[in-house]
Amino acid sequence: MSPQESHSLGELGEFGLIASITADLADDPRVPVGPGDDGAVVRIDGDLVVSTDTVVEGVHFRNDWSLPHEVGQRAVAAAVADLIAMGARPVAMVVAFSAPADLPASWAKQCTQGMKLEAAKSGIALVGGDVTSGPAVTVAVTVLGDLAGHPPILRDGARPGDVVALRGRVGWSAAGLRVLSRGFRSPRVLVEAYKVPEVVYSAGGEARSGGATALIDISDGLLADLGHIADASGVRVNVDRAAFTLPDPLQAVSAAIGVDPWTFILTGGEDHAFAGTFSSPDRVPEGWLVIGEVLAGEPSVTVDGTAWEGASGWDHFHRS
């Protein structure tokens, strides 16, 4: 370990970390004033979309499972996914970073490098933040996007007769977490999916081009999040399991640990795939998988026409 790497966050200091984070930020015409003043100034086209998302050490990640840059990537990916799910274009983000003073400074720097790496994938700019001490690493990412004159794509627009389509993977992150919890490190693709979700940042634009009537980020689990569309739109949503091909690594893990693979697919959260509803199958964009239909009826989600037994999602204070 080099002398620099042995520094603690306490030795580096609040202003030292901020300087290290902001040192290599590129000029951005959408950010007339970047970090360094009381606030950043951001140029917005049309209405603004804002969302915030937190990851906490020991709750959302473990230092023995995730590298610091993975923690940073994941925090940003989860937050930006919410902008995408509103049909917004990512513009700028601020980060509230809290950590013990004895955290290695290199950890904090690598975490912020991961944030910037993930941010670059969607074109969102880091424009500011706050660094404080606290008992556990806590990273709260607030993201700002703009709508460029378009209306947002909400959860309440699904109508009976719409089809339900999915963009991205589901169940991979939950299966990866299960693998790690059992003390294993493979299948590697699942573990990687848990550590850094692979967010399809183009999904918002795709959904808009297909005239999506509703759109949501799948963070709690497919059924739980479709339930939010069902509730907001006042419709029943049915998922057809026949639409899915069970991915090999999910099948392998399910067989090895004796878990129904559908538990991962239907209730696993944190992959940050997107579920949208479209007025007809021919409006579903390329790359999206039709997985069900919107029906009239009491707000609910069914699987192959019937209620799904068992846990449907995740509540941060009810570990279900």
Next chain:
Amino acid sequence: MSPQESHSLGELGEFGLIASITADLADDPRVPVGPGDDGAVVRIDGDLVVSTDTVVEGVHFRNDWSLPHEVGQRAVAAAVADLIAMGARPVAMVVAFSAPADLPASWAKQCTQGMKLEAAKSGIALVGGDVTSGPAVTVAVTVLGDLAGHPPILRDGARPGDVVALRGRVGWSAAGLRVLSRGFRSPRVLVEAYKVPEVVYSAGGEARSGGATALIDISDGLLADLGHIADASGVRVNVDRAAFTLPDPLQAVSAAIGVDPWTFILTGGEDHAFAGTFSSPDRVPEGWLVIGEVLAGEPSVTVDGTAWEGASGWDHFHRS
């Protein structure tokens, strides 16, 4: 204690707390889509200003010193002060709330009531948030303001010949903290100033009307924050102690504990007063106190023409 008050945050649940927070939000024409979707939609006039601020249990507040609504008020006040210091109009805020599952639900609810109480003072709307579990109560508030076609008021515009003026109190919060640290509860005005800073939310508009050349929120301490103006503007800032009247409670505490009252005035943080520079004394708005002048020279801050000995501010990892 009523049955309801005996609930823990874990029993109330993430969605229960969110529902309780968002239940009584008023309709706001600037917020076309409030909480409940993947993000909130906010109508912005001109460029956007964004800033984020965190308070952590055991670092920024202690539960035996502050009531939950005071913690909420303080978190919002500190964050909104940054918007004011940019000359922005407060519009919307999001809150990332992290707490142990055994926190009383009433604590969380009262904290958010305090946030809304303080928010109403400046007209900022709570539009969303994230609730997660974590080892210590951590509240990260991100605030959004707009500039309505005006340029922001930055730190880099102070010019030799400008006067330096102050809006609000300095030293009260630090003195209040010292009182509490010694196990006392009075003078009450100082303790109150520590628990909930009294932010002059009109200061941004006042500063703009006076053509402020630079403006800053005093969160680290008067000398430390004037140092930020000096560095950004490439000027020397001098503070004249003769401009101040030492407030009685500060004098009383200083005498009682044997501390130079100027330590509080010049280096005490977290009152969230505002320091601005103006091109001439007759442009200084009503309610502002002229406390010094801007001079040519190496960026620095002097007191009565000479360097101030001792600590000048606060670094979250270097407790100076």
